[in-house]
Amino acid sequence: MSDDNVTPLRPSRPCAICGKKTQPAFHPFCSKHCADVDLNRWLKGAYVIPAAEEQDDWSEDTGAQTGGQGDET
Numbered sequence: 001m002s003d004d005n006v007t008p009l010r011p012s013r014p015c016a017i018c019g020k021k022t023q024p025a026f027h028p029f030c031s032k033h034c035a036d037v038d039l040n041r042w043l044k045g046a047y048v049i050p051a052a053e054e055q056d057d058w059s060e061d062t063g064a065q066t067g068g069q070g071d072e073t
Helices: 032-044
Strands: none
Touching: none
């Protein structure tokens, strides 16, 4: 089957790394080099999704048993 008859569903965007026209074989990049650059950035941790951590309602001071019926000897 030929890819000449395929109509893209959306307009093409430039390469995410260098800005050149993307190639279908390496989408969303223009070449294997740019794809590898992006992969390296992910593996190094350059791309980070920030996460807001919720406050814990429990702490060692409030979680410890205070008063009440403990072991009294």
